[in-house]
Amino acid sequence: MIKNIKTPIGLFYINSIIFLLSIFPLKVSSETKIVAKSGDTLFKISKQYGVTLKELMYKNNLNDATKIIEGEVIIIPHTGIDKHKKNEHLTYKVIEGDTLYKISRDYNVSLNDIISVNNLRKDSYLKLNQIILLPKGAKYKKEINIENIKVASKKVFYHKTTKTEDLSTIAYLHKIPIEQLKTLNKLTDPIKIKPNIKLRLRKDKPLKWIKYGSLMINWSDWTYFDGNYIAQSKTKKNKTFYLALSCKKRVLNNTLINSYWTSWYFPETDFEFKLINDFCDQDFNF
Structure with missing residues (x-):
């Protein structure tokens, strides 16, 4: 007596496709990746990208074509890339x-x-x-100015943060390990760096005041901030203020008047020219 065997049509259809695809050779020359969306299965993605189910299962080491794979990174073989370039990533x-x-x-x-x-x-x-x-069109944008890197890598001892900076950028700029930044500044959450924070880059050195004309400059206090350099200074009357330099523009700034920054100005005296040349063009010796 022959018994009737009922097989779910959908499962029979999928298993038949997998069997038929198994006799064809695998050809993959390049690939890209996508993130599976809500309701996605390998079977659905294979139809969407026009690639064989066997290729898709092989490249992603998956053996269930009907399993929901939302959120997983899926490799799309070359044939699917050409037919679906708008989804390249x-x-x-x-x-x-x-x-x-x-x-x-x-x-x-x-x-x-x-x-x-x-x-x-x-x-x-x-x-x-x-x-x-x-997303498509992404392109690395190198925001760190090469000229600033050249000067920043000198032995300045502090870095004042801006809104857009993080530890990896600061470490790269000053050519120091991230762990050094964490240790010296006792950072418990190094991912969240607030703006306008003065970070120590290197171990403290003894104060080293150098005379330039009528000024005394604390050479061990140079701080990098947004492409410029700031140091504590004193007048011959012992009035304390801050002096700033821009090596890129070769200009100066200061807080002599009521402790507010003035407009940037070009050097006028011999010692101002010498200061910019010494800081921007010479190696620091500590």
């Missing part, structure tokens, strides 16, 4: 000190676009070495 590996805002700024893309393409929230915590997908 660069990938970025998270390093220490990264935030979503920093990544969006460095790659000149919208923060909301990064959040959307990765199915994240604005307050999502990034893990070290986590892979982040970048």
Whole structure:
């Protein structure tokens, strides 16, 4: 007696496709990545990108074509890339000190676009070495001026933070380890760096006042701030103020008048020219 066997049509259809695809050779020459959206399965993505289910399962080491894979990073083989270029994404590996805002700024893309393409929230915590997908058109924007790096890498001892900086940028600028910044400044949450904070870059050195004309400048107090350099200074009448230099523009500023910064001005006296030349063009000896 022959018994009737009832097989779910959907499952039979999918298993038949997998069997048929198994006889075809795998051809993959390049690839990109996407983040699976709500309701996505490998079967759905294979139809969307025009790639074989076998290729998709093989590249992603998955064996269930019907499983919901929302939020997972899925590799799309070459054939699917050509047919779906509008969904191309660069990938970025998270390093220490990264935030979503920093990544969006460095790659000149919208923060909301990064959040959307990765199915994240604005307050999502990034893990070290986590892979982040970048929207199409993302391009690294090097914001650190080379001339500033040349001078900043000299032995200035402090860095005053701005709104857009983080520890990794500051460490790179001054060519010092991030751990050194954490230790010297006793940072418990190094990812959140508030603006206008004076961070110590190196161990304290004895005060070293150097005379320039009618001024005395605390050479061990030079602080980097937003591309400029600031140091505590004194007049011959022992009045304390702050002096600022811009090596890029070769100009000065000070707080002599009522403790407020004046307008930037070009050097006029011999000692002002010598000061800029010594600071901007010579190596520091401590």
